[in-house]
């Protein structure tokens with residue numbers, strides 16, 4: 001049965017406890033920091049989309065220069081605290097750590113980064129000075145990672161920033177999308193406040209582009225515009241039964257979970273999650289943590305092609321989620337308007353597709369599982385309509401940009417999920433930095 | 446199983462590991478625990494005139510997350526009453542007759558005081574005496590300790606007084622706070638000292654508290670130079686020991702090696718450079734007496750591997766390999782080699798060589814892993830890359846002689862051979 005408030009409050013607390021807990025104290029952090037070899041032209045840096053000078057910030061922890069360490073992190077990635085909690089480091093920095101080649105545990109880069117960056121946030125260290133205003137104004141649409149990162153770089157250079165955000169909180173999917181056992185709402189708020197505490201950044205909430213204002217207005221009022229509005233809701237499955245009660249979109253499901261209390265989010269007993277990306281894993285694990293008895297992830301390809309990392313898959317497995325590989329939903333059956341069963345086709349792997357991964361081919365055989373809730377996590381669809389409306393060049397709704405982050409409209413730049421279709425926070429931060437650099441040169445600052 | 450037993454001027458101990466004169470040997474309670482743990486002998490904490498210690502007393506140097514790389518103290522000689530110490534020494538001797546019991550002494554600077562002290566100590570049945578000519582703080586101001594050891598003439602005079610009274614073997618413990626330990630060593634051997642030991646602690650300032658600006662250890666807002674010991678001083682101690690082993694006056698007497706010994710390997714090194722026994726202080730203070738187990742087991746396994754039956758089979762074995770610079774073979778040439786199968790691409794060899802040495806490592810950029818290879822023709826064989834490489838046996842130094850002939854600097858000059866042109 002789909003219902004909320006399935007667990008006791010202590011149980012919710014336990015289930016949603018921080019998955020990457022901080023170091024207990026400075027000694028623990030320093031023991032780990034001292035394991036770092038301080039590689040030259042370090043492979044870990046090359047694994048970080050924002051190119052944080054990782055050996056340097058780690059050495060600074062070891063030398064008791066935590067302030068310097070936080071600065072080293074933030075100069076490359078102003079969301080270094082958030083990234084230390086949410087980055088899939090096993091495929092980024094930590095995945096490249098040379099200790100892996102010795103079959104040794106890699107340096108716990110994320111936890112070390114969390115150590116310095118959280119100190120900076122908690123103690124509100126002022127690590128950056130804003131240059132005095134140069135009299136230029138830039139509008140940013142979306143207060144997610146891409147928007148905030150762009151705003152910070154620009155404001156440091158004396159540009160006056162106004163961010164227009166459709167929600168009433170900053171952080172984007174950090175605040176509304178990422179699993180609750182990675183970041184808390186308080187943390188997201190602190191991080192956004194820390195970033196805007198630099199000054200020169202005004203965030204206007206409940207302001208939606210296309211509804212409350214137009215691109216033309218922004219172009220008129222501002223010297224440049226940066227579009228960082230991310231991607232929208234989950235794609236439709238386009239199968240019969242999608243309208244039944246109990247079929248939900250993963251993004252909205254997680255949005256509720258992040259926005260309301262855990263106990264007020266309804267969840268079924270037998271949940272099927274369609275997809276095998278980060279969102280699917282998060283929906284599955286969090287369903288389980290909300291009290292679902294059985295959770296089954298359904299993916300049309302195999303483990304070799306899955307978009308999530310092994311580490312993420314392990315989280316789902318450890319939470320007791322079942323996985324059915326090579327299965328694609330074809331029909332959702334219900335009774336009394338409610339979900340009862342999910343019918344899937346058995347798939348096999350065929351030729352590689354555009355993504356280079358082998359594509360699933362229907363074998364014609366089907367099977368049926370009993371479920372009372374279906375969560376769709378088959379990738380987010382870009383804001384195609386909005387983008388089309390403003391005649392922004394795009395490919396399937398993903399904004400097309402030039403090497404300098406500019407769109408086809410003069411003075412309008414873009415970056416983050418809105419451009420790449422949905423990657424990680426750290427990619428969005430880098431996109432914000434790149435956008436800022438281009439805007440600075442566009443403005444001649 | 447190799448025989449670890451040690452015979453130092455007739456002072457016998459089941460193994461060559463003695464605890465140096467310091468807090469670990471300050472009283473019966475500690476010494477009995479040490480003997481129970483298996484230590485071969487002790488040099489009892491220095492006895493002499495009554496002193497008073499301060500608080501705090503110790504400080505340390507940590508390195509790269511490792512605590513107490515170097516250790517420093519401003520402690521004086523025993524601050525317990527002499528008769529209590531003497532009574533306890535006697536009891537320890539009775540309970541563990543097979544262990545070496547040497548008593549460290551530092552009497553007031555006159556013949557009578559030394560004679561009286563020696564008489565009292567010998568009455569306990571102790572096996573030997575160690576003269577503390579090395580304490581670098583507190584006692585020097587009163588003309589004792591290092592003040593004696595730093596002046597070969599005074600040292601000679603005191604040893605002469607001692608030898609008039611002593612009937613058991615006398616070891617003179619030298620101070621390292623001198624340009625060379627050889628003059629004092631020669632002087633005391635000539636005056637009759639039966640043996641030498643070294644090193645005592647090295648004067649130091651271990652660090653400063655960056656909030657209070659007071660060097661450590663802090664005694665109510667002030668500090669003094671202390672005595673440095675522990676792993677950090679081992680290379681200095683080894684060098685000083687080697688100079689005694691090379692000198693034909695001092696190498697006639699047995700030497701007890703001290704300074705930074707923490708592992709069986711350290712001990713073996715001291716013995717290879719001529720020490721008959723070794724003494725340990727800091728390592729025991731850091732880890733407790735239980736370290737004796739691996740000291741013995743490690744040395745014994747190594748001796749078995751090398752085919753040494755007794756410790757005498759290897760004592761002094763490395764002394765002849767230390768020579769003068771002019772005698773080194775200029776035609777001997779090594780070139781680094783990086784084993785690509787073992788390389789973890791950390792780049793530490795590269796940046797060390799590139800920034801500070803001979804730019805002999807080639808870097809081929811890769812994502813994420815770069816490839817590093819040696820430019821054979823540029824490599825001077827300095828060892829730096831091999832030293833900084835974090836992987837065992839990844840960088841090896843391979844011999845590529847310039848020529849078969851042995852050629853030293855003197856001969857090189859004589860022949861007018863060309864110098865480097867880069």
Ligand SMILES: Cc1cc2nc3c(=O)[nH]c(=O)nc-3n(C[C@H](O)[C@H](O)[C@H](O)COP(=O)(O)OP(=O)(O)OC[C@H]3O[C@@H](n4cnc5c(N)ncnc54)[C@H](O)[C@@H]3O)c2cc1C
Pocket residue numbers: 086087088141142143144145146147164165166167170171172173174177178179182207208209210228229230231251254278279282386415416417418422423424425426428
């Ligand atoms: C379920 C889920 C889990 C994820 N887990 C992880 C993870 O563990 N680690 C990780 O690194 N990444 C994760 N991601 C991806 C990551 O959250 C995004 O890549 C990142 O947030 C993108 O940043 P952005 O600034 O481009 O877009 P967003 O974060 O989407 O921010 C866009 C902002 O624009 C606002 N906006 C949208 N439309 C308008 C409009 N018309 N007008 C005004 N404002 C608008 C939105 O409200 C939002 O605040 C996850 C994503 C999802 C969906």
Ligand SMILES: Cc1cc2nc3c(=O)[nH]c(=O)nc-3n(C[C@H](O)[C@H](O)[C@H](O)COP(=O)(O)O)c2cc1C
Pocket residue numbers: 465466467468490491516517518520521522523549577579580618644645646674675676678703704705706724725726727728
């Ligand atoms: C706290 C402390 C007190 C010491 N007291 C004495 C002493 O009373 N007499 C003495 O001869 N040496 C004394 N020493 C020096 C040690 O015996 C030894 O020579 C020195 O510590 C070097 O050995 P290590 O590196 O193993 O510690 C003392 C050393 C320490 C650390």
